[in-house]
Amino acid sequence: ANPSGGPPPARVEELDPALVAQVDHILDGGPTPGGLPSTVAQLDGAEVRVLRAGPVSAADIAAAAAG
Numbered sequence: 382a383n384p385s386g387g388p389p390p391a392r393v394e395e396l397d398p399a400l401v402a403q404v405d406h407i408l409d410g411g412p413t414p415g416g417l418p419s420t421v422a423q424l425d426g427a428e429v430r431v432l433r434a435g436p437v438s439a440a441d442i443a444a445a446a447a448g
Contacts, residue, residue, distance in 0.1 A: 389418060408445065 383389050383397060390396050393409045401407065413419075420435030422442050429439045429446070 389413075389415075391415070 384400065387397065391413050392411075393407060396407070417436045418433065420431060420437040420442070421433040422439065423430045423432055424442070424446055427443065427447070429443045431439050431442075
């Protein structure tokens, strides 16, 4: 995830600190291979709302959150 218009980070360490301060959790799956922008989702209990579609599906996010 990156601010609008910013370069897409490939590693968690490259995330914008202002963005990190606004989220509850970050799932670190290692360096990204590039391609689609990241999936941005909002979780409310078991409900997953995808705010921006990317390579990770809502079903995958729900499974990881339950897990």
